Amino acid sequence: xxxxxxxxxxxxxxxxxxxxxxxxxxxxxxxxxxxxxxxxxxxxxxxxxxxxxxxxxxxxxxxxxxxxxxxxxxxxxxxxxxxxxxxxxxxxxxxxxxxxxxxxxxxxxxxxxxxxxxxxxxxxxxxxxxxxxxxxxxxxxxxxxxxxxxxxxxxxxxxxxxxxxxxxxxxxxxxxxxxxxxxxxxxxxxxxxxxxxxxxxxxxxxxxxxxxxxxxxxxxxxxxxxxxxxxxxxxxxxxxxxxxxxxxxxxxxxxxxxxxxxxxxxxxxxxxxxxxxxxxxxxxxxxxxxxxxxxxxxxxxxxxxxxxxxxxxxx
Amino acid sequence: xxxxxxxxxxxxxxxxxxxxxxxxxxxxxxxxxxxxxxxxxxxxxxxxxxxxxxxxxxxxxxxxxxxxxxxxxxxxxxxxxxxxxxxxxxxxxxxxxxxxxxxxxxxxxxxxxxxxxxxxxxxxxxxxxxxxxxxxxxxxxxxxxxxxxxxxxxxxxxxxxxxxxxxxxxxxxxxxxxxxxxxxxxxxxxxxxxxxxxxxxxxxxxxxxxxxxxxxxxxxxxxxxxxxxxxxxxxxxxxxxxxxxxxxxxxxxxxxxxxxxxxxxxxxxxxxxxxxxxxxxxxxxxxxxxxxxxxxxxxxxxxxxxxxxxxxxxx
Amino acid sequence: xxxxxxxxxxxxxxxxxxxxxxxxxxxxxxxxxxxxxxxxxxxxxxxxxxxxxxxxxxxxxxxxxxxxxxxxxxxxxxxxxxxxxxxxxxxxxxxxxxxxxxxxxxxxxxxxxxxxxxxxxxxxxxxxxxxxxxxxxxxxxxxxxxxxxxxxxxxxxxxxxxxxxxxxxxxxxxxxxxxxxxxxxxxxxxxxxxxxxxxxxxxxxxxxxxxxxxxxxxxxxxxxxxxxxxxxxxxxxxxxxxxxxxxxxxxxxxxxxxxxxxxxxxxxxxxxxxxxxxxxxxxxxxxxxxxxxxxxxxxxxxxxxxxxxxxxxxx
Numbered sequence: 034x035x036x037x038x039x040x041x042x043x044x045x046x047x048x049x050x051x052x053x054x055x056x057x058x059x060x061x062x063x064x065x066x067x068x069x070x071x072x073x074x075x076x077x078x079x080x081x082x083x084x085x086x087x088x089x090x091x092x093x094x095x096x097x098x099x100x101x102x103x104x105x106x107x108x109x110x111x112x113x114x115x116x117x118x119x120x121x122x123x124x125x126x127x128x129x130x131x132x133x134x135x136x137x138x139x140x141x142x143x144x145x146x147x148x149x150x151x152x153x154x155x156x157x158x159x160x161x162x163x164x165x166x167x168x169x170x171x172x173x174x175x176x177x178x179x180x181x182x183x184x185x186x187x188x189x190x191x192x193x194x195x196x197x198x199x200x201x202x203x204x205x206x207x208x209x210x211x212x213x214x215x216x217x218x219x220x221x222x223x224x225x226x227x228x229x230x231x232x233x234x235x236x237x238x239x240x241x242x243x244x245x246x247x248x249x250x251x252x253x254x255x256x257x258x259x260x261x262x263x264x265x266x267x268x269x270x271x272x273x274x275x276x277x278x279x280x281x282x283x284x285x286x287x288x289x290x291x292x293x294x295x296x297x298x299x300x301x302x303x304x305x306x307x308x309x310x311x312x313x314x315x316x317x318x319x320x321x322x323x324x325x326x327x328x329x330x331x332x333x334x335x336x337x338x339x340x341x342x343x344x345x346x347x348x
Numbered sequence: 349x350x351x352x353x354x355x356x357x358x359x360x361x362x363x364x365x366x367x368x369x370x371x372x373x374x375x376x377x378x379x380x381x382x383x384x385x386x387x388x389x390x391x392x393x394x395x396x397x398x399x400x401x402x403x404x405x406x407x408x409x410x411x412x413x414x415x416x417x418x419x420x421x422x423x424x425x426x427x428x429x430x431x432x433x434x435x436x437x438x439x440x441x442x443x444x445x446x447x448x449x450x451x452x453x454x455x456x457x458x459x460x461x462x463x464x465x466x467x468x469x470x471x472x473x474x475x476x477x478x479x480x481x482x483x484x485x486x487x488x489x490x491x492x493x494x495x496x497x498x499x500x501x502x503x504x505x506x507x508x509x510x511x512x513x514x515x516x517x518x519x520x521x522x523x524x525x526x527x528x529x530x531x532x533x534x535x536x537x538x539x540x541x542x543x544x545x546x547x548x549x550x551x552x553x554x555x556x557x558x559x560x561x562x563x564x565x566x567x568x569x570x571x572x573x574x575x576x577x578x579x580x581x582x583x584x585x586x587x588x589x590x591x592x593x594x595x596x597x598x599x600x601x602x603x604x605x606x607x608x609x610x611x612x613x614x615x616x617x618x619x620x621x622x623x624x625x626x627x628x629x630x631x632x633x634x635x636x637x638x639x640x641x642x643x644x645x646x647x648x649x650x651x652x653x654x655x656x657x658x659x660x661x662x663x
Numbered sequence: 664x665x666x667x668x669x670x671x672x673x674x675x676x677x678x679x680x681x682x683x684x685x686x687x688x689x690x691x692x693x694x695x696x697x698x699x700x701x702x703x704x705x706x707x708x709x710x711x712x713x714x715x716x717x718x719x720x721x722x723x724x725x726x727x728x729x730x731x732x733x734x735x736x737x738x739x740x741x742x743x744x745x746x747x748x749x750x751x752x753x754x755x756x757x758x759x760x761x762x763x764x765x766x767x768x769x770x771x772x773x774x775x776x777x778x779x780x781x782x783x784x785x786x787x788x789x790x791x792x793x794x795x796x797x798x799x800x801x802x803x804x805x806x807x808x809x810x811x812x813x814x815x816x817x818x819x820x821x822x823x824x825x826x827x828x829x830x831x832x833x834x835x836x837x838x839x840x841x842x843x844x845x846x847x848x849x850x851x852x853x854x855x856x857x858x859x860x861x862x863x864x865x866x867x868x869x870x871x872x873x874x875x876x877x878x879x880x881x882x883x884x885x886x887x888x889x890x891x892x893x894x895x896x897x898x899x900x901x902x903x904x905x906x907x908x909x910x911x912x913x914x915x916x917x918x919x920x921x922x923x924x925x926x927x928x929x930x931x932x933x934x935x936x937x938x939x940x941x942x943x944x945x946x947x948x949x950x951x952x953x954x955x956x957x958x959x960x961x962x963x964x965x966x967x968x969x970x971x972x973x974x975x976x977x978x
Contacts, residue, residue: 061384069691071722073715081422081444085388085414085451092386092412097722099715102421106732107711108937117941119840119913124937128956129711132936135961136715210434283434306447307423307439311432326443331450376699396737396759400703400729400766407701407727417736525749598749621762622738622754626747641758646765 034347036164037172037340040181040220046227049185050192053332053339060093060338066345067096073137074100074174077144077159082306082333083174083182087141090338094345099137112158126159130166139170139344146177146214148278154178154214155243170344172337175216178243183305184220185336188228190329191265194301199229200264201298205256206236207313208283209270217305218271219246226250235259239281243274256287263297268304268314289314294323301325349662351479352487352655355496355535361542364500365507368647368654375408375653381660382411388452389415389489392459392474397621397648398489398497402456405653409660414452427473441474445481454485454659461492461529463593469493469529470558485659487652490531498620499535500651503543505644506580509616514544515579516613520571521551522628523598524585532620533586534561541565550574554596558589571602578612583619583629604629609638616640664977666794667802667970670811670850676857679815680822683962683969690723690968696975697726703767704730704804707774707789712936712963713804713812717771720968724975729767742788756789760796769800769974776807776844778908784808784844785873800974802967805846808873813935814850815966818858820959821895824931829859830894831928835886836866837943838913839900847935848901849876856880865889869911873904886917893927898934898944919944924953931955 034042043049056062072091076084084100091098101107110129111122118125133140144159154177164171173181191202202225204218223246225232234242235253253259260266268289273279288311294300302314302324310316319326349357358364371377387406391399399415406413416422425444426437433440448455459474469492479486488496506517517540519533538561540547549562550571556562568574575581583604588594603626609615617629617639625631634641664672673679686692702721706714714730721728731737740759741752748755763770774789784807794801803811821832832855834848853876855862864872865883883889890896898919903909918941924930932944932954940946949956 064384069694071719076421079420079422081416081439082447084416084421085448088414089386089451099718101711101714105420105709105735106706106714107709111940115941115946118939119942123939124711125940127940127950128936128938128960131957132712132960133715135957136719136964306443308443309433309438310426310440310442311430312434316430320442327446327450330443330447334451379699391736394735394737396731396754397762399731399736400763403729404701404766420735621758623758624748624753625741625755625757626745627749631745635757642761642765645758645762649766 034343035170037181037344038160038164039173039179040184040223040227043185046188049339050188053189053335054193056338057335060335063342064093064095066342067091067094070138070345071097071099071136072139072141072341073133074098075140075142076102077104080143080174082330083143086333087174087337089334090341093338094341096341112162126162127166130163131168134168137169139172139341140167141172141174143174144176146216148212148214148272151274151277170348172340177214178216179220180216181220182333182336182340183217184224185340186329186332187221187267187303188224189332189336190303190325191228194325195264197264199231201231201262202265202267203259203263204234204267204269205259205289206240206287207268207270207289208285208287209309209313210283212272212278212280213270215242215271215274218242218269221267222246222250233259237282237284237287239276240271240273241275242271257293257296260293260296263300266294266297266300266302268302270313288312289318291315291317291321294318299323303329306330349658350485352496352659353475353479354488354494355499355538355542358500361503364654365503368504368650369508371653372650375650378657379408379410381657382406382409385453385660386412386414386451387454387456387656388448389413390455390457391417392419395458395489397645398458401648402489402652404649405656408653409656411656427477441477442481445478446483449483452484454487454656455482456487456489458489459491461531463527463529463587466589466592485663487655492529493531494535495531496535497648497651497655498532499539500655501644501647502536502582502618503539504647504651505618505640506543509640510579512579514546516546516577517580517582518574518578519549519582519584520574520604521555521602522583522585522604523600523602524624524628525598527587527593527595528585530557530586530589533557533584536582537561537565548574552597552599552602554591555586555588556590557586572608572611575608575611578615581609581612581615581617583617585628603627604633606630606632606636609633614638618644621645664973665800667811667974668790668794669803669809670814670853670857673815676818679969680818683819683965684823686968687965690965693972694723694725696972697721697724700768700975701727701729701766702769702771702971703763704728705770705772706732707734710773710804712960713773716963717804717967719964720971723968724971726971742792756792757796760793761798764798767799769802769971770797771802771804773804774806776846778842778844778902781904781907800978802970807844808846809850810846811850812963812966812970813847814854815970816959816962817851817897817933818854819962819966820933820955821858824955825894827894829861831861831892832895832897833889833893834864834897834899835889835919836870836917837898837900837919838915838917839939839943840913842902842908842910843900845872845901845904848872848899851897852876852880863889867912867914867917869903869906870901871904872901887923887926890923890926893930896924896927896930896932898932900943918942919948921945921947921951924948929953933959936960
């Protein structure tokens with residue numbers, strides 16, 4: 034494996050999940066693999082879990098870590114081909130990516146959707162430009178349209194907690210005061226199509242995700258109906274894909290309550306975090322024994338560590 | 349010891365001070381104690397000495413260090429119980445603290461007083477919330493009302509420099525153009541009550557610190573009188589506790605001059621830094637041989653290293 | 664060597680360049696030299712190459728690295744002697760430099776020209792104050808008037824690529840939408856006077872660099888004439904020295920095109936980066952085989968590593 038841009042870079046999902054679960058038992062067992070290797074973490078957006086868990090994963094493998102907040106610490110980047118750079122951007126990604134490749138052995142990049150222009154976001158210009166010009170492996174720490182480290186984490190977490198071979202997994206849209214990217218939802222939907230799961234998406238009309246991602250996955254506009262007999266309830270807000278970047282509604286009736294959880298098959302509650310309590314989900318649900326959000330966040334370390342291990346072994 | 353929240357977490361002050369002074373002679377003597385352990389430093393406010401000395405202390409013990417400026421790099425946190433999080437805060441401290449606990453072995457946090465609401469500041473909601481929800485030890489790198497790493501530093505420094513068993517120590521308020529927290533003064537006052545010292549506080553009327561902290565410590569509103577025969581003069585501005593967060597005055601007559609130092613028993617001049625020269629203290633005092641502010645700052649490393657060593661040995 | 668403030672701190676340039684080129688072949692050959700030593704990187708301005716390459720260099724030598732963005736993470740510094748600090752600055756460089764010296768073994772500092780007052784910038788108050796008050800070696804990571812790590816990099820790069828003993832090197836001014844410091848140009852001009860090169864500077868009238876730096880170096884106001892038979896074309900914008908900090912013109916006719924490169928002796932194209940494409944230089948020049956800007960950036964690591972090695976061996 035060269036890059037970890039999307040979950041398509043996972044060759045065998047069951048093997049990866051098993052290996053990550055094994056690694057979690059003895060996280061220091063490969064602590065010399067990354068010695069004298071440096072990972073550069075480039076952030077164009079805020080980050081808590083990704084920032085810390087990816088550093089922890091790299092440290093567990095003996096790597097050096099260089100963290101850089103591109104916004105503020107570096108130069109604003111240009112992505113266009115042939116641009117006359119007489120405006121705000123000081124450096125072209127062509128130089129930035131090639132140069133950084135010479136100081137690091139692996140790059141990891143976070144660059145959110147701007148939610149202004151769908152074509153622009155879905156072209157993934159930041160991540161794809163770095164991948165194009167970098168001469169070292171690039172890891173996606175959440176790009177405009179995907180969050181594959183989160184999706185691998187989710188696959189690990191569901192595998193650890195499932196009680197039947199093919200659990201019912203529901204991805205439910207939830208209200209939120211701000212317009213959020215579709216990245217987490219997209220990668221989760223892709224992941225659920227690769228796992229052995231009975232998978233349903235539920236959201237209000239107008240919040241359909243990109244059809245090239247949802248494909249044949251059933252969509253139920255009736256949340257209560259979708260939740261019935263669920264083994265896992267994965268909750269996440271996203272803004273509209275069709276009327277791109279719009280919130281359309283923050284209808285509080287879509288919030289996850291204990292009453293709704295009672296419709297499920299004693300389902301586990303999942304969320305990628307950060308989560309707005311009592312807007313997305315009620316306190317009593319996220320604080321219940323069925324909430325596995327903290328364990329889920331913990332698995333971020335092992336997803337990142339597995340990806341790094343694969344890259345180090347391959348390069 | 350689990351947490352280092354206040355100087356009450358020091359079980360035996362004389363032992364701690366001796367051990368820190370010993371550690372200063374051979375700072376690398378425990379360089380394997382922290383191997384494969386990670387400290388997370390979370391800053392909600394600026395920091396120079398604390399930022400660098402705590403990192404240095406951790407490195408001296410062989411630890412990995414992850415630094416995060418929460419403001420800007422992460423999500424704004426919510427602390428209230430039951431809040432409907434539809435406003436500015438994106439993440440609840442309940443999740444943040446639990447999650448970070450999974451990526452680190454020790455947390456250290458700086459979160460200054462806001463000086464807007466006394467009850468709010470003195471409830472220590474940031475530090476206490478992290479302590480409540482974290483599953484790993486938490487170190488106070490200056491909270492709303494205390495700075496116990498500074499106070500331990502001060503105990504070490506006074507012990508190193510005292511010529512008699514029970515020196516006279518004067519804490520003097522000084523003028524300052526901005527409203528500053530009471531944290532350093534509070535912890536120093538608490539510390540002096542535990543040390544064998546003849547301790548006096550001097551400040552203008554209206555700058556009384558919290559009585560639950562000053563207790564029986566004599567207060568002298570006449571600075572020159574208080575300074576007489578002092579062995580140590582510890583200078584610090586703070587804003588009012590009663591008329592909370594107000595500066596009331598920046599009366600320049602409270603500035604420490606050499607003339608005032610001449611009233612003392614050849615006293616050592618101390619300040620936690622940063623210090624505004626010629627506002628808080630005259631150049632010739634801070635630049636004199638009796639000024640031990642640089643040595644005092646140096647001892648920040650050994651205070652932090654001792655606290656970390658105690659935590660590592662206990663966990 | 665104690666400090667690396669300017670290229671005058673290089674005792675024997677040929678030896679340094681040879682040693683850096685050797686080091687590049689086996690960058691990890693001194694990986695224990697810096698064990699238990701800490702470098703503090705203090706940034707008052709943005710940085711990509713310098714930030715990452717200096718960290719990489721330190722890691723290659725086994726050093727610990729502490730990075731601090733002074734603006735934002737620390738306190739605003741005062742530099743004046745005797746200042747009554749009742750305005751914006753919270754800490755005097757006298758304390759900051761002495762204190763930081765106690766937590767680190769080497770300091771590296773970036774502090775750009777403000778371009779408001781020539782005397783102020785050319786006094787180099789930030790770097791010189793740190794050097795004056797620090798008790799550890801200080802490295803210049805680009806100061807108001809010089810960038811000696813870049814100049815050492817450039818000497819290495821030219822030595823690697825030159826085909827004749829005394830190549831013709833042309834430093835050409837280029838247009839730019841913003842006023843930029845003279846630091847890179849200054850250090851390059853100083854360096855070319857120490858190398859065995861046939862060196863010419865070309866720029867529009869009014870962009871003369873400081874005469875105490877250019878000395879006897881020929882200046883040709885006709886760019887095309889200057890470029891004739893050049894073996895290396897080093898391009899860089901700078902603002903005026905005489906009419907200090909002014910841009911005067913951004914005349915696009917000074918941009919480097921392939922047509923202009925055709926006037927040269929198959930010259931290598933150099934730039935310190937970041938570069939504004941199609942403003943400073945056309946895409947087809949910087950993307951051509953004769954462009955060595957990426958290799959040049961790579962050499963930043965070895966210039967920094969050599970300087971650090973010299974300092975560590977000397978202290």
